[in-house]
Amino acid sequence: MPPKILIVDDEAHLRMLIQQTLEELEDEGVELLTASDGEAALEVVRTEAPQLVFLDVMMPKLSGFDVCSRVKHTLGLKEVYIVLLTAKGQEFDKQKGIEAGADLYMTKPFDPDALLARARTVLGL
Amino acid sequence: MPRGTLRNLTRKRADSAAVIAAIVEALGGGIAIEDADGELLVGDRGAGAASRCAVTLDGEHLGWASGGAHAPALAAVLGHLAAKDAERKTLANEVLHLYREVNLIYSFSEKLASTLDLDTVAGMTLDEARHLIAATDGAVMILDEATGRLRPVADFGDVYGAPRGPAWTEGLFAAILAKGQGEIINDVHADPRHVRNGYAIASLICTPLRVKERVTGLIALSSSAPVSYAAADLKLLNTLALQTASALENARLFERTVQAARDRERLAALHKELEVASQIQRAIVPSQFPPFPERREFEIHASMTPAKAVGGDFFDFFLVDADRLGFVIGDVSGKGVPSALFMAVCRTLIKATAHTGGSPEACLAGVNRVLATEGVASMYVTVFYGVLETRTGRVAYCNAGHNPPYVLRGDGGIEPLAQAGGMVVGLFEDAAYEAGQIGLGRGDGLFMYTDGVTEATDPAGEEFTTGRLVPCLARCRGLPLDDVIRTVGAEVTAFAAGAPQGDDITMLALRYLG
Secondary structure, three states: OOOEEEEEOOOHHHHHHHHHHOHHHHOOOOEEEEEOOHHHHHHHHHHHOOOEEEEEOOOOOOOHHHHHHHHHHHOOOOOOEEEEEEEOOOOOOHHHHHHHOOOEEEEEOOOHHHHHHHHHHHHOO | OOOOHHHHHHOOOOHHHHHHHHHHHHOOOOOEEEEOOOOEEEEOOOOOHHHOEEEEEOOEEEEEEEOHHHHHHHHHHHHHHHHHHHHHHHHHHHHHHHHHHHHHHHHHHHHHHOOOOHHHHHHHHHHHHHHHOOOOEEEEEEEOOOOOOEEEEEEEOOOOOOOOOOOOOOHHHHHHHHHOOOEEEOOHHHOOOOOOOOOOOOEEEEEEEEEOOEEEEEEEEEEOOOOOOOHHHHHHHHHHHHHHHHHHHHHHHHHHHHHHHHHHHHHHHHHHHHHHHHHHHHHHOOOOOOOOOOOOOEEEEEEEEOOOOOOOEEEEEEEEEOOEEEEEEEEEOOOHHHHHHHHHHHHHHHHHHHOOOOOHHHHHHHHHHHHHHHOOOOOOEEEEEEEEEOOOOEEEEEEEOOOOOEEEOOOOOEEEOOOOEEOOEOOOOOOOEOOEEEEOOOOOEEEEEOHHHHOOEOOOOOEOHHHHHHHHHHHOOOOOHHHHHHHHHHHHHHHHOOOOOOOOEEEEEEEEOO
C-alpha cells in the first residue's frame, strides 16, 4: 500500500496549492487524495485510510473540528495524523483543536516548505 | 517530465483516470498501458505487445500503449493527457510561486512588526534575502543623510563588512542609488559603471530602500563566482525592500526618539547637578545679615546674583582679629561651572591667607603665587581685598585688577577709591602688589561691585555704566546698606528691561560707624 495524504479544503485553489506543494512526494510513490467538504473527507478516510490529513477548519456543513473528532474518536483512527489549517487572523480555538484530537495546527497562508517538511516527517520519508 | 507521469494519470482518483477507463471500455479490452520501465498500469499484459506504441511528451519517453490498431491513437491520447497535466502543473507551480511570495510578505511583515531595533530589522531582512536568493555576500546599507555615504547596518560574507570596504557610494551602487531602481548585474566586471575595488563581486543583485520618494539605502546581494540572477529574484528582493524600508525608517525614528529622551534625561541630571552646585555656591558666601550684630563700629551688607545657575563672582568678610575686619570681592574670568570651581578655590585661599594676619598686598601676592603656579592655565581672578581697623576707621587695601570701589562719604560725596594694587591674580607668578590706605570717618563707607553691575545691558545693548551707578548711589545717601544694595539692584534690573543677564551681579557695601 502506497502512503496516502488527504487534502481537505472547500477552496479549490488551496487544494491545488497544497497538492502542488506536495507534488514531489507523488514521484516518491505517495498518493495525494483530495476532498472538498467534510463528509467527502470522512468517506475518503474510511475507504483509503490515509496516514496524514491536511484539514481546513472553516468549511460549510461539517467543520474541520467535527471531521477531526469523528476520525479520531468515532472511527477510532487515532493513528491518522491530522493537521488543522486555520486562516491567519482568525480566532483559533486551541482547546477545541485539542479536544477534537488534532495533532498539529498550521496557519494560512501556509509556508510551503514547512508543510512539505511536516509531510515528510509524518510519513517517514 | 517525471517518470511517474503515466502512473499518476492512470491512478484511480486522478481526473484523467475516468477518461482512460472510458476509452479502454470503448475499445472492448485487448489493450495495455505500461510505464517506461514496462510495468503494467492498465489492461492485459498480453495485449498486442508487438504493436505497442511509445507515449512521449516533448521528446521524453513516458511509457507504452498496446492494443493492435488502436495503439497509435491510444498513445496520442495519453500524450495529450500528459501534456494537459504538465500544463496544469506548470500553472499550479506559478500560482504556488506567487503564494510563496504572499506567505513571505505575510510572515516577514509580521516579524518586522515585532521589533523597532535598527540592527535587528536589517539582520532579519538579510536573513530572509539570503534564504531566498543564493549569494556569498550581502548587506543592508543605510544612506547617511549628513555625509551622503552608505553605511552597512547588517552584512554577511567578506565583502560588505570589511573595515576598509569598497567606496559604496561610487560606481554601481551610486548608479542604483541615483536611479532609485533595482538592478541585476550578472557580469559586474563587464559593466562600465563598475569601479574596480579588489573585492570579490562577480554578480550583483541590488535594490534601493525607499520611503515614499526618498531613497534611504540599499539591499545588495552578490556572488564571488559568476551566477545568473533572474528577474524573479529581483522581484523578491524588491518585495523585501518595500517591507524593510518602512520598518528601517520606523526603527531609525524610534532610535532618534530614544536618543532624544536619553539626552533630555542627561540634561535633567546635569541641571540637577548645577542646581546642587548653585546651592553649594550660595552656601559658601555669607548669607546672614547683619553678620556681626554685636559690633557697633561698622555695618556691612552684600548680595550676589549669578547669571547662570553657578557663577564666578564671590564676596566674603571675616574678622581677622578683634580689631580688624577683612572684606573681599572678586570676579573669576569666564562663567559657569569652571569659573565657579575656580572661585571656590580663590575664596578659600584668600580667607586662609588673610587669617594669617598679613597685609592685604602680602595676602594677594601669596594667593597669586599659589594660583599662578598650581592654578588652571588661562584662568584668573580680579580681587579687591581690604582690611578695616575698627578702632580707627583706617582701611588698608589692595586692588588686583578689580573695578575701583566708590567711597561714599557721610556728607553725600562720592569718589572712586584711589587705585593701589597690581595685576589680576593667578596669571603671573611674580606679579607685585602694593597697598593703598584710606581713612573712613564716622558715616563714611565703601561700595564695591563686579562688572556685572556696570556692564548690565538694556535690550538695545547699551551698558548701565558708572554714569548711572554713581547718581544712583548718590540718591541712596543715608539709607541702610541693605537698602542701598537693593536700590542699585532694582535700578539695574529696571534698566535691563528684560534683557538677559550677561554676567554675575555682585555688590558689597561697608560703612564705618565709629
